[in-house]
Amino acid sequence: MHASLIQIAVNPDEPVNSRRERAASLVVAQRGADLVLLPELWPVGAFSYTEFADEAEPLLGPTHDVMAKAAAEAGVWLHAGSFVERAEDGTLYNTTLVFSPEGERAAVYRKIHLFGFDKGEAVMMGAGQELVSVALPETVIGLSTCYDLRFPELFRGLADAGAETLVVAAGWPDRRRSHWTLLARARAVENQAYVLAVGSAGTHAGIRQAGHSIVVDPWGEVLAEAGHEEEVLTVEFDPARTATVRDQFPALKDRRLGLAARR
Template sequence: MVKVAMVQMDIEFGNPAKNFSRVGEALEQAKDLGAEVVVFPEMWNTGYDLENLPSIADRDGRRTKTLVGQLAKQLSLNVVAGSVATLKDGRFYNTTYTFDQTGKVIAEYDKAHRFGPMQEDQYVAAGNQPANYEIANLKSASLICYDLRFPEWWRTAGTKGVNVYFLPAEWPTSRIEQWEALLKARAIENQAFVIGVNRVGDDPNNHFNGHSMAVAPSGEVLANADEQAGITIVEIDQTAVQEAKQLFDIQNDRRPELYR
């Protein structure tokens, strides 16, 4: 069993200093709750303050790597650090960094599908590589928010063998029922756990009401956070993946030559 902490936090719009402070506090709280893996929401350093990215984006992820890396090592925690706005090679990205218990970055993922209604496609470059890694003995993959609507991308990651998908998000209240339905669908069709961590609070254009969820390969909801900021602990038992695949293994029965 692996204890995973879903950190459902409010994000201060365009205020990295405040948000980094909140993340540091949350990591210490998660440790006290017995977590082994800690997961944060999307764009927690800046929110969707895209117009001001030139002055507030994390250059090469240095601030994130320093703060989260140091705390991961100090607290002996594995951290799927949500995602942060980064500036890399002259372009802005929506980036997830994953840290092991030594504070080392073991995976980096740039969001592949940009969300036009929040103008992400106008400001942020798209990634084009999946991120597969092992953390706390969990074969894992990272995706971000709008990626949830693209099952083909999940299958691409899943071909390498995934037991747990981590999905940080800023998913608005107006579409929260779709969020819950899609998280269940991705878990069932990929025969894997899905950990979706959403934010709460407001930005100038949207309201967010959390409902961070952990879903088992069967589609059973193991945890569904409420609408307040806080930390939800869920236990992951990997034998559920093995049990699901003993009945039938969807990956083995795929016919990708037909999927065009």
Template sequence: MILCAAQISPCWNDPESGLKKMRQYAAEAVEGDAELIAFPEQILTGWDPHDTSYTTEETGALVDQMREIAQEVSIGLIGSYREKGEENPLNTCIAIGPDGRTLAKYSKIHLFSPAGEDLHYSAGRTLGSCTVNSCTIGLAICYDLRFSQLFQAYRNKGVLLMIVPSAWPSSRMKHFNLFTTSRAAEFQTFVASVNTVGITPVDTYTGGTCIAGPDGTIRARGSDLEELIFYDIHEEEALTMRKKFPVHQDYEKVDYTELLAR
């Protein structure tokens, strides 16, 4: 499956302009034979931990327009938006099939408290996974990369490719690469972390989108400019690696808290 990571800058709090960019790049991705295109975190507005404007529902007009884009060019699409919640909004990404159907939806579980995201958004409580062209895909968002337990849960569900829409600032790019490759190697999974680029009122972003293989090596990396990054995911590579080097069968379900208390 050819994955296209759309490393683009958001149109700040201008969803309609953001949708136009998504349409443009989705069409270019199809020209490059991509079957799935993934966009950065909160692509319709730009990531802002305090701003809760332009919230919408899965059945709302903004998400419907993402469905239309997927249908128009016949491509799977992973977009990100601010979703209405019972109390606070959710930071949500959605996987849409080329027929416009929802394949999976995931709301960010680990909110970025250093910037106050946890004060204005509610955390998600469910995983989001689907199958695209025989490849089982899991969804996470940005800061989630720091929490290995989430990736373990997805591996337990048979996920072979994790897609992580992100707004990871230039000041911490070494950690972006570290966590992407670490999660890939640790769980013998492809990990595609799709980052944004440009300067927003929140921070400065320098792209560096990173796609790591199940051996932890970087297979494709973005520059510091807007661009499309293509990579052909061979899911059988992850399956073969798990079979030849079955590290997870050696995991001992130990209560480490109990051990520390001894």
């Protein structure tokens, strides 16, 4: 299976409409891939909180339409990163869209764990309530976004629901890049699944992005890793390896659930 992780740079001087069209052209250039991925909040920047309300759009807005067209033109499964969605009730969400090679919307995921503690998206956005996975011809992908990576129970839930490949779209800051790599590998090892984690490049709202998109196999080995700058990271991987690793080292079968904590 061929995957392309588009580590696009978010430059505050580039108009959102221009970056949207540029992202679409990068997707179309991946014609021949099976799966293409974009990072978190690439239209506006994951830390550009002051822009969220102005750049929010409906689910069926311009990002949806441009990405659907790009997926169809490229003939790929497209994980279109995420954008700021304004729901019908006015609530903002950090929302991911997945499209089929025909340009049909296959899934919607709203980020569950919101970053910022008492500021930023944690107070500006609504939290998603559902785990979401998508069955591709070669593998089942489980969806997550950035800060979700710190919460192993989300990924365990995705694995329990049949996910074999865990996808993370992020706008991860460079100052915590060591956590990014460590957590991506941990999620792969503990769930015996591939992890495809795509970040953004550039600097926005004064926050330098980590870049370093990474692909990890079910044994925790790094198959490919990007640098700091904008690039397209491509990798070939065998989805069947997930089942092989789980069969040869069946650790997931030894889980003990429902234990009571002693106080």
